[in-house]
Amino acid sequence: MSHSLTLPAAGSTTSTPALEIRGLGKSFPIGGLFTRSSVRALHGVDLTIGRGEIVALVGESGSGKSTLARCVARLEKPNSGAILIDGVDILKRDRFQASRAFRSQLQMVFQDPFGSLNPAHRIEHFLRRSLAIHGKSGGTEEETRRRLEDLMTTVGLQADMLNSYPHELSGGQRQRVAIARALAVEPQVILADEPTSMLDVSVRIGVLNLMRKLRDEQGISMLYITHDLASARYLADRTAVMFAGEVVEEGESLDLLANPAHPYTQLLVSAVPDPARAGSYDPVRRAELRQAVMASTTCAYDGDTNQACSAEEPVRHQVGDPANRHWVRCHLYRPWAGAGGHALAGEPAQPNVPPSNVQEKASA
Numbered sequence: 001m002s003h004s005l006t007l008p009a010a011g012s013t014t015s016t017p018a019l020e021i022r023g024l025g026k027s028f029p030i031g032g033l034f035t036r037s038s039v040r041a042l043h044g045v046d047l048t049i050g051r052g053e054i055v056a057l058v059g060e061s062g063s064g065k066s067t068l069a070r071c072v073a074r075l076e077k078p079n080s081g082a083i084l085i086d087g088v089d090i091l092k093r094d095r096f097q098a099s100r101a102f103r104s105q106l107q108m109v110f111q112d113p114f115g116s117l118n119p120a121h122r123i124e125h126f127l128r129r130s131l132a133i134h135g136k137s138g139g140t141e142e143e144t145r146r147r148l149e150d151l152m153t154t155v156g157l158q159a160d161m162l163n164s165y166p167h168e169l170s171g172g173q174r175q176r177v178a179i180a181r182a183l184a185v186e187p188q189v190i191l192a193d194e195p196t197s198m199l200d201v202s203v204r205i206g207v208l209n210l211m212r213k214l215r216d217e218q219g220i221s222m223l224y225i226t227h228d229l230a231s232a233r234y235l236a237d238r239t240a241v242m243f244a245g246e247v248v249e250e251g252e253s254l255d256l257l258a259n260p261a262h263p264y265t266q267l268l269v270s271a272v273p274d275p276a277r278a279g280s281y282d283p284v285r286r287a288e289l290r291q292a293v294m295a296s297t298t299c300a301y302d303g304d305t306n307q308a309c310s311a312e313e314p315v316r317h318q319v320g321d322p323a324n325r326h327w328v329r330c331h332l333y334r335p336w337a338g339a340g341g342h343a344l345a346g347e348p349a350q351p352n353v354p355p356s357n358v359q360e361k362a363s364a
C-alpha cells in the first residue's frame, strides 16, 4: 500500500479516521531490583474510530482498556505502535510542541466525576479555565459568559449551576460538568473511560444519551470504554472486545453482540442480564477465564488449554456479512460453522485456518 493512499495529510479528506491506533504495545515494569519483570498491558492493538463514530471498548477489569486510553491521551508512553489523530502520528510529535494543539483535538472523561473536580472551586471555575487554556474564551466577558451558559445547556444543566460547588451536585450532574469541560475545548475525539460506572443506574442512561447527542449534533468521535455490554450495544456504532491486552473481536455492535464468535465474547455476552437467557452466566467458566488470562503467552485466550492457541498468533477471520465489519481472531473459530462457530473442550480445533476461508465465508 502506498503512503499517499493510506496517510493523507492532516484533515485533508473526510475519509481519514478521527483516530487510528496501530500495533500499540505497552508493558509495565514490576518487581524489585533483582526480581524485575514486566506486565504486558497492551499487545499489538489496532483500533480505528471514524469521524462521528462511537466505538465501545469492552472487556473485564485488567484487560488493558484504561492503559489504551491513557496511551492515546499521552498520559502513558507506549513501547511500540502508532497513534494517528487526523492522520498525524502524535507519538512522533514533540510533546511540548504538540500538547496544546493535541489537547484541543482529544479530551478524556474519567470514571470518577468527583475526583476530577477540585471541591474548593465553583463549577464556573473549571469551565472558564478550560476555555481560557485553549483560547476559546471569546473576546469579551459577555462572550465568555455566553459560552459558559451554552456549555451548561449543551450538557443538560441549568446555567445557574455555574455557581455551585461540586459537592452540591449529584454524580450524574458532576459527570455532565466533566463532559462540559471536555467540550469547552471543542475536541474531535472524546475518550470516555467508564464514564457511567460510578453513577446510579437511574442516571446512567441520561449520560449515555448526552454522549449520543454530542455525536449526532456535533459529529464528535468517541471511544467509550466500559465493561457493560448492554450500554455498548445501546450507544456504540461498533464494539471492540479486549482480552488480556489484545482486541480479539470487533464488529458493528448489534451484530457482534447478537453473534459473538470469540469464546471470550460469548462469555461476556452470557453475563449480560437478559430475561430470555436467564441463568446462562457461568461463574465457573468465568474463573477459568481469569486463569487463562494469567497464563496467556501468545494468544490471550487459550480456551481449554488447547495447544494450538499458545503456539502461534491467531489470524483474523471475517464473521458473517462483510457489511457488519465483524471479525474475530481465534484459533478455535471455524468459519464454516457460521457465526458463533467455534470448537469447545474436547473438539479438535483447526489451527491456522487459511485466510481463503474468509473469502469462502463471505461469498457463502
Ligand SMILES: Nc1ncnc2c1ncn2[C@@H]1O[C@H](COP(=O)(O)OP(=O)(O)O)[C@@H](O)[C@H]1O
Binding pocket: 028, 029, 030, 039, 040, 041, 059, 060, 061, 062, 063, 064, 065, 066, 067, 068
Ligand atoms: N502503572 C501501572 N503499573 C503497573 N501495572 C499497571 C499499571 N497500569 C496498569 N497496569 C496493569 O496493566 C493491566 C491493564 O490494566 P488497565 O489498563 O487498568 O485495565 P482495565 O482498564 O481494562 O481494567 C493490568 O494488569 C494492570 O495491573
Ligand SMILES: [Mg+2]
Binding pocket: 065, 066, 067, 193
Ligand atoms: Mg480501567
